[in-house]
Amino acid sequence: MLGKLKPLALAAAAASLCLAGGAASAKVEGDTIVLGAAVSVTGKYSTNGKHTMNGYNLAIETINAAGGVEVAGKTYKLEIVYYDDESTPARGAQLAERLISQDGIKFLLGPYSSGLTKAIAPVTEKYGIPMVEGNGASRSLFTQGYKYLFAVLSTSEQYLAGAISLAAEKAIAEGRKPQDLTVALAFENDPFSQDVRAGVIDDASTYGIRVVIDDKLPKELNDMSATLTKVKAVKPDILVVSGHSKGAATAIKQIADMKVDVPILALTHCEAADVIGKFGAKADYTLCATQWAETMSYSDDLFGSAADYAKTFEAKFGYVPPYQAAESSASVQTFVDAFQRAGSFETDAVRDALAATDMETFYGNIKFDESGKNIAKPMALRQVQNGSLVVVAPTKWAAAEMIYPRPKWSDR
Amino acid sequence: MSNLQLLFDAPVLLVQLIADGILVGSIFALAAYGMALVWGVMNVINIAQGEFVMIGGYVTYTLYSLGVHPLLGVPAAAIVLFVLGWAIYRLVIFRVVDRDLFVSLLATFGLSILIQQLLNQIFTSDVQSADSGLDTLFLFDGMVTVPHIKVVAFVLTLAIAGCLVVFLKSSRLGQAIRATAQNARAARILGIDTDRVYAATYALNAALCGAAGALVVMTWVIQPFQGLAYTVRSFMIVVVAGLGNLPGVIVSAFGLGAAENLAGFILGAEFQIAFVFGLLVVVLLVRSHRLKRQRRYLK
Numbered sequence: 001m002l003g004k005l006k007p008l009a010l011a012a013a014a015a016s017l018c019l020a021g022g023a024a025s026a027k028v029e030g031d032t033i034v035l036g037a038a039v040s041v042t043g044k045y046s047t048n049g050k051h052t053m054n055g056y057n058l059a060i061e062t063i064n065a066a067g068g069v070e071v072a073g074k075t076y077k078l079e080i081v082y083y084d085d086e087s088t089p090a091r092g093a094q095l096a097e098r099l100i101s102q103d104g105i106k107f108l109l110g111p112y113s114s115g116l117t118k119a120i121a122p123v124t125e126k127y128g129i130p131m132v133e134g135n136g137a138s139r140s141l142f143t144q145g146y147k148y149l150f151a152v153l154s155t156s157e158q159y160l161a162g163a164i165s166l167a168a169e170k171a172i173a174e175g176r177k178p179q180d181l182t183v184a185l186a187f188e189n190d191p192f193s194q195d196v197r198a199g200v201i202d203d204a205s206t207y208g209i210r211v212v213i214d215d216k217l218p219k220e221l222n223d224m225s226a227t228l229t230k231v232k233a234v235k236p237d238i239l240v241v242s243g244h245s246k247g248a249a250t251a252i253k254q255i256a257d258m259k260v261d262v263p264i265l266a267l268t269h270c271e272a273a274d275v276i277g278k279f280g281a282k283a284d285y286t287l288c289a290t291q292w293a294e295t296m297s298y299s300d301d302l303f304g305s306a307a308d309y310a311k312t313f314e315a316k317f318g319y320v321p322p323y324q325a326a327e328s329s330a331s332v333q334t335f336v337d338a339f340q341r342a343g344s345f346e347t348d349a350v351r352d353a354l355a356a357t358d359m360e361t362f363y364g365n366i367k368f369d370e371s372g373k374n375i376a377k378p379m380a381l382r383q384v385q386n387g388s389l390v391v392v393a394p395t396k397w398a399a400a401e402m403i404y405p406r407p408k409w410s411d412r
Numbered sequence: 413m414s415n416l417q418l419l420f421d422a423p424v425l426l427v428q429l430i431a432d433g434i435l436v437g438s439i440f441a442l443a444a445y446g447m448a449l450v451w452g453v454m455n456v457i458n459i460a461q462g463e464f465v466m467i468g469g470y471v472t473y474t475l476y477s478l479g480v481h482p483l484l485g486v487p488a489a490a491i492v493l494f495v496l497g498w499a500i501y502r503l504v505i506f507r508v509v510d511r512d513l514f515v516s517l518l519a520t521f522g523l524s525i526l527i528q529q530l531l532n533q534i535f536t537s538d539v540q541s542a543d544s545g546l547d548t549l550f551l552f553d554g555m556v557t558v559p560h561i562k563v564v565a566f567v568l569t570l571a572i573a574g575c576l577v578v579f580l581k582s583s584r585l586g587q588a589i590r591a592t593a594q595n596a597r598a599a600r601i602l603g604i605d606t607d608r609v610y611a612a613t614y615a616l617n618a619a620l621c622g623a624a625g626a627l628v629v630m631t632w633v634i635q636p637f638q639g640l641a642y643t644v645r646s647f648m649i650v651v652v653a654g655l656g657n658l659p660g661v662i663v664s665a666f667g668l669g670a671a672e673n674l675a676g677f678i679l680g681a682e683f684q685i686a687f688v689f690g691l692l693v694v695v696l697l698v699r700s701h702r703l704k705r706q707r708r709y710l711k
Contacts, residue, residue, distance in 0.1 A: 216681060257548060
């Protein structure tokens with residue numbers, strides 16, 4: 001099957017290259033708007049790269065099926081040219097160059113991960129090509145003064161800050177002072193996780209919560225036992241861990257194996273690591289940061305509600321959409337909205353329209369600040385309760401109260 | 413230094429850290445034996461060591477997801493990897509065995525990249541783990557917790573080490589391996605099929621890694637790109653122990669495991685691996701210094 005398709009795909013690629021050579025200036029061909037993206041099909045981000053691609057594809061298919069995009073009185077279909085960035089930033093930057101200068105693409109969708117986005121953003125900036133991304137959350141992306149970068153997701157420092165406020169609320173409700181609380185931090189030593197850490201530390205200091213452990217886990221390390229031994233000894237009120245899927249899986253496994261008792265455990269990447277599927281009851285009572293959940297009450301005209309989106313996605317791809325897919329779909333919607341409002345395909349007009357975005361989607365509200373990050377959508381926290389994820393914060397979308405404190409291992 | 417203070421206040425933590433370190437070191441020891449064997453006998457430094465460990469992990473994980481108890485993955489992974497190791501020898505390694513060390517480094521490095529990507533294609537980059545269903549041992553009022561799986565790993569390592577020593581000492585193949593290690597040419601003259609010996613050595617190494625991988629997937633988590641940590645640690649353990657020194661490999665693996673854990677606790681996790689590398693440099697410096705002195709003597 002694949003063997004037969006390959007020559008065809010190659011021929012198609014060659015043909016599109018010829019076409020690109022012919023009409024290098026415009027990437028709106030006839031009645032098709034061509035977007036470009038480098039995503040991780042192979043390499044260590046390939047799982048999330050696939051979610052990203054599925055999100056993009058679902059959005060363009062849905063939009064095309066609904067009649068396409070109407071810009072200045074004419075209807076256009078959407079199409080995406082993909083390249084595989086092999087999960088390496090250098091390759092991502094190369095491919096962005098290629099998409100822009102060789103293929104003549106004028107509108108880019110983001111890759112997966114902050115690292116890749118960081119590598120590509122300088123390229124799009126150099127050529128003045130707008131890029132809308134949904135998978136680069138590192139806050140350092142938004143301190144460079146980029147004008148053509150727009151992110152629909154909440155930035156990394158917001159990921160787990162909510163866990164600290166939640167802990168403080170609980171302490172006040174119990175008649176304790178937040179200042180008496182202590183927090184232990186274990187974050188992987190990479191830009192994303194360190195940003196998450198910065199957000200948590202900021203929040204901890206506003207409440208006067210003391211940081212008693214602050215470990216940076218090397219990327220190569222898949223053993224947290226030294227840190228967890230410390231946690232057992234100093235007994236903090238909150239333990240916050242972030243280190244992508246590996247960090248989440250390692251934390252859940254070793255906390256259960258070493259029977260570490262801590263009233264609140266908060267993680268990132270629970271869904272990506274599938275902690276419930278893999279570890280079952282061991283994952284119970286964990287707080288997980290999420291950009292989006294299908295139970296939230298957002299909706300739009302294209303996909304319907306968040307739950308409808310999840311249903312459409314699952315019917316097509318056979319699995320429940322993780323937030324990585326949802327934010328990718330929302331990126332395409334953002335572009336479409338900007339095209340319509342700009343009424344042209346002039347990159348600067350589209351860029352200005354993007355900057356003025358103020359819309360509601362199934363993924364949440366989208367409104368960009370000066371730096372291009374979305375300021376209209378908060379992060380949510382879900383807790384694993386009886387093997388399913390339930391939204392516990394922010395209170396507006398909370399489906400249940402947080403179970404607090406986590407029951408001791410000896411009582412489970 | 414408040415962490416150090418913590419150790420003085422509650423010395424029982426020291427027990428936890430050292431116990432953890434030694435138990436963890438035992439898993440590294442398995443992969444390190446294999447590396448010492450291949451290095452000593454074939455003069456090949458197998459960079460794909462960690463990837464063999466990952467394959468062993470995935471074999472066990474696959475069985476586990478089919479409903480087999482992961483402990484059975486230890487022999488299963490060893491057998492699968494033995495066959496695979498033999499095949500890889502026949503395909504690739506035999507071409508580089510008598511060549512410059514650099515050639516074999518490159519070849520096994522290439523192998524490691526190939527294996528990573530294949531694993532990624534087959535199993536995706538998701539993090540996987542297998543639950544052994546074993547409980548945890550509580551000591552000192554629950555202050556020291558030792559997951560049973562780590563104890564199992566420890567005992568298995570010692571048992572496998574014992575078997576390996578007996579095998580190398582007394583079996584025909586084991587004697588042939590030792591003879592080849594001492595002098596391949598002389599061994600050939602005496603009628604030993606060194607090519608077969610090399611294949612067996614490499615396959616044996618892969619089998620050891622497979623067993624280690626099965627233990628890794630039960631103790632921690634695996635991912636196609638996690639292999640390097642095991643290659644590096646095996647390398648260090650062998651360098652510290654010296655070639656052809658199996659008991660040395662075990663002792664240095666335990667020592668490194670414990671040192672790593674203590675460093676992680678006292679200096680913070682960010683220095684856990686850096687500390688071990690620092691230790692390696694010190695060991696190498698001390699050793700080269702000693703060698704120099706010896707050389708002067710001989711003159």
